Amino acid sequence: MPSWEKRTVLMPSSPLGLCRDKLADAMATALHAIEAREGERRGWDRPARLFTMHLADIDSHSIELRVVPTLMWNSWDINPADALTRLARHLPDPPAEPRRREYADSPITGTALMFEGWGRPGDRELTESEQRKVEQGTRINHLAADRIETRCVYAADINQHQFHVFRVRGEEARVYSSAELAADTPTSGSGRIPDALNRIVHALREGRRVF
Template sequence: MQFWEKRTVFMPSKPLGLFQDDLADAMATALHAIEAREGERRGWDRPARLFTVHLASLDSRSIELRMVPTRSWNSRNINPADALINVARNLPDPPEGLRRREYADSPLAGAALMFEGWGRPNDRELTEYEQRAAELGLRVNHLAPDRTETRCVYGVDINQQQFHVFRARGEEARVYSSSEPGSDASATGSGLIPHALNRIAHALREGHRPF
């Protein structure tokens, strides 16, 4: 990781306060700030970015990002979700009952993928065609007449908590965690990307090199 491009993003003065768990709330706040700085401020129509997240402590106002070079994880320039899944395919799943670790005691706090794509309004049911396509693993949102342009940040921390920052173009960002009790699992999208990120984050936590 020492040769990856490093960037600094500053945390807001107060955490979001969305989650009872202090580590989860710190990561959610960090990813929300990252999307605002590296996503919304830099503008749309940008390539996908894979990066690790580093927090020196829960009181730190500084987030360090280490950008994984695209050639290391998507050298064929394919769909970023497929590329990430291919990288993680041969990595082991984290073991059950993984010991909780503080972010400051690990080589990283988490890993995340930021990318753009097409979504559909959440207040309507899938059409029959969309349902069949979803069952086959096909992407068809870009064909929907009511499609919305979206930016997503999928993230996982070293303790296997999953996060999703979602922003439709022209709207405010929303933050979800599929690990938080009572969360809306449907809002966090496909589990394939978080599953791949979880493997990658665990490998890095344990000092292995997944790329």
């Protein structure tokens, strides 16, 4: 069985202050540090990585990452979003209103997928050729002359808060959270990756074997 690489990422002394929920704000702060250390410092053109996160409490000065070996979640060597969806499709649906749990009382804090991709300017409409390819299920952004390279970190914590760190190459990272506006009513993410991460972290939180 492949061994799991463990890495420790130092946390900044001050939280981001993004979320009113202190646990969620600690996670947002940790993810911002993870993208800077494991993403930006290591450079671009790196393969996607899936990892579990372990944060003892909100006052911790570091967070531990346990990198899931690629063979354990994408042995098919397919698009990371497709692989993650395939891994999570047989896991149970998370509850609509999860019982809140402290990070220190759980064997896991969250799960995250770091990956790179291509986007296009938001104000540009698809060309006719691009539209036909999209309708055929073909990915097209990496082929566009005006493509924009990005690094993303999607994550879900044990209380079903969703997080997204987004960095356009050459720019500063931006952090978003579903807990930002309604700390007492966690919202599920939308899209295949957030949904899959939600299933995975819920299963791990409840002691179910996933990998």
